[in-house]
Amino acid sequence: MSKKVILALDQGTTSSRTIAYNSEGKPIASAQQDFEQIFPKNGWVEHNPEAIWQSQFKTIKSVLSKDISAKTVAGIGITNQRETTIVWHRETGEPIYNAIVWQDRRTATFCDELKTDGYEELIQEKTGLIIDAYFSATKLRWILHNVEGAMDLAKNGNLCFGTVDTWLIFKLTRGKVFVTDVSNASRTMLFNIHSLKWDDELLKLFDIPNTILPEVKSSSEIYGYTELFDVKIPICGIAGDQQAALFGQLCVKKGMVKNTYGTGCFLLMNTGEKPVASQNQLLTTVAWQINGKTQYALEGSVFVGGAAVQWLRDGINLIDDAKEIEALASSVTDSDNVVVVPAFTGLGAPYWDPYARGSIFGISRGTSKGHIARATLEGIALQVYDIVKAMESDSNTRIKELRVDGGASANNLLLQIQSDIFDCDVVRPTNLETTALGAAYLAGLAVGMFKSKKELRKQWEIDKTFKPNTNKEGQLKLIKLWHKAVNRSKNWLDD
Structure with missing residues (x-):
């Protein structure tokens, strides 16, 4: 080595x-x-x-x-x-x-x-x-x-x-x-x-x-050298954070998708060597350029992802620590028709409604803390679902798996819910710091420390794959309720 x-x-x-x-x-x-x-x-x-x-x-x-x-x-x-x-x-x-x-x-x-x-x-x-x-x-x-x-x-x-x-x-x-x-x-x-x-x-x-x-x-070449550390060190890789995460997840082939679950969620789909114009209010962006070849991506943002869990902790004191949400949400088998729309700062793609606001629907006398916790995780996953469906429509590509990273991807229940809603595999790698890893890969390719993207693919290790369950009817009902709730949350504030 x-x-x-x-x-x-x-x-x-x-x-x-x-x-x-x-x-x-x-x-x-x-x-x-x-x-x-x-x-x-x-x-x-x-x-x-x-x-x-x-x-x-x-x-x-x-x-x-x-x-x-x-x-x-x-x-x-x-x-x-x-x-x-x-x-x-x-x-x-x-x-x-x-x-x-x-x-x-x-x-x-x-x-x-x-x-x-x-x-x-x-x-x-x-x-x-x-x-x-x-x-x-x-x-x-x-x-x-x-x-x-x-x-x-x-x-x-x-x-x-x-x-x-x-x-x-x-x-x-x-x-x-x-x-x-x-x-x-x-x-x-x-x-x-x-x-x-x-x-x-x-x-x-x-x-x-x-x-x-x-x-x-390009995103991978020697741009110049720094001499601030007593020796000449080449600066040789650059990418914006979400593009770097896409590369760090080795989503280097057309149709591959990653989602970063942070404060918000950032989804990118590699669309290959041609930019795909979005009909669904997604962004078309350059993913990277390596050895003269440019790859493009579709991008969609969820404004409130992990921040919804922070709100349960700090806003309404439902939990004392963000890590507690998984156990609380797992204490019930479903959300009992409760839907949480985490539009605290409006809705991002594909709605782009700055006047929408967060809402909870379907509360009954039987609603418990567990139902609200589970519905919050579902609300994060369903926002991601809407963006991926828009990406599939724009690119005319059905996704086969979703690669995930970011802090909230440590939550097994969230990723299982995500897999069930998509009816596809959700894959979490061992290294969740994919943004920095992507920058390291781009730099390493430029100076020959890494020989090829093929070599890099061998380094990518899976921590866990979440497989969808077979309750199609339950998932379709959940998606239908979600869209009903989103429509009622839209344009809540007068513009």
């Missing part, structure tokens, strides 16, 4: 992590550091770009102090919170404003104006995205229009815009390398996913000079 390691930098919304992987794809050291969340106004979410960098830098140094020499690092892979937008001075590396985080809603009104002006079809056709404040374009426009002097500096080539991957590479190379990869570029709403280039028509629409944009590279 090679003594070489790959460092995966996993820069997330609330913390930064570094994990060292050996040549067998096993984690051998890790470090994590939280950083501050900034909420200047209602609906605004920011990060200090220097805090992002410092937290990530500290985790690298921490891992390199754990019996791992910088000389043994074959390469660095980066995965990151997507869409978060940073602008800085090209010469000094000083940010001109805080990072505007993907969750930030300050540009929602401008997005509404774009829709009113009829730009939805153009933007979806070019970028695969729906118009939303979630993506980088309107955030970047806001910074250029609201920070004094920013637009002039940008036009004169004095500013850099980047998503978090670009910012970290700029810092790691002391400003020598200014790049992003196709997966992150495809989340900006400025990138044409067909030509794989920044789109001049969109840049004009958003009033963004092209001098501010990074060079777009």
Whole structure:
């Protein structure tokens, strides 16, 4: 076995992590550091770009102090919170404003104006995205229009815009390398996913000079080197967090699907080498590009996944610890017609209803804590079901298995419910940290530490496969009740 390691930098919304992987794809050291969340106004979410960098830098140094020499690092892979937008001075590396985080809603009104002006079809056709404040374009426009002097500096080539991957590479190379990869570029709403280039028509629409944009590279190649750790280490893999998780789950063939059960749920389906335009309000995105071959994905988001369990714990004190939900939900054989719609912050794909709200239907005198707990797990699984059915419809592909990761995938009952509803296998791997693993795989392929995707598939190990039970009638009834409840939860608040 090679003594070489790959460092995966996993820069997330609330913390930064570094994990060292050996040549067998096993984690051998890790470090994590939280950083501050900034909420200047209602609906605004920011990060200090220097805090992002410092937290990530500290985790690298921490891992390199754990019996791992910088000389043994074959390469660095980066995965990151997507869409978060940073602008800085090209010469000094000083940010001109805080990072505007993907969750930030300050540009929602401008997005509404774009829709009113009829730009939805153009933007979806070019970028695969729906118009939303979630993506980088309107955030970047806001910074250029609201920070004094920013637009002039940008036009004169004095500013850099980047998503978090670009910012970290700029810092790691002391400003020598200014790049992003196709997966992150495809989340900006400025990138044409067909030509794989920044789109001049969109840049004009958003009033963004092209001098501010990074060079777009593949997801697995040597972009440059960092010399911050006494030796030259290649930086050689980049992917946005959900695309990295898809790769870490080795969903490398058309039709393969993964779901990450986190605070929300993120589903991606590999659609092969052609982008599939969604008719069901899903996003079309670049999955990755390796050796000149680009693969695409369909993506759908559930806003509230594991957060529904947190609400049972913190909101109504039904449980004291999130781990208790499985035992409580298992105390009953079914939910006795109780349906929980966890639309606490509206409904995501395929409904996209920001005015929907959480609801519980079907309560009777016989309803117990166990019924509500089980119905909550069913509510998470049924939201995932709706997105996968939309993906199947868009791609004309029936899924054969669902690969799962994320914190809530440790819940066996949730995954059994998911398998029953889908009537297909739900597969949980031994390594649930698939986002960082995906970044490590992309970097390792670029420097030859991993020889091929085929070799990587041999490393992927199953922890447990959940097989569907045969009660079709019960599942169909549950799905019917769910859709009835969703329809009654929609548009609860007046818009």
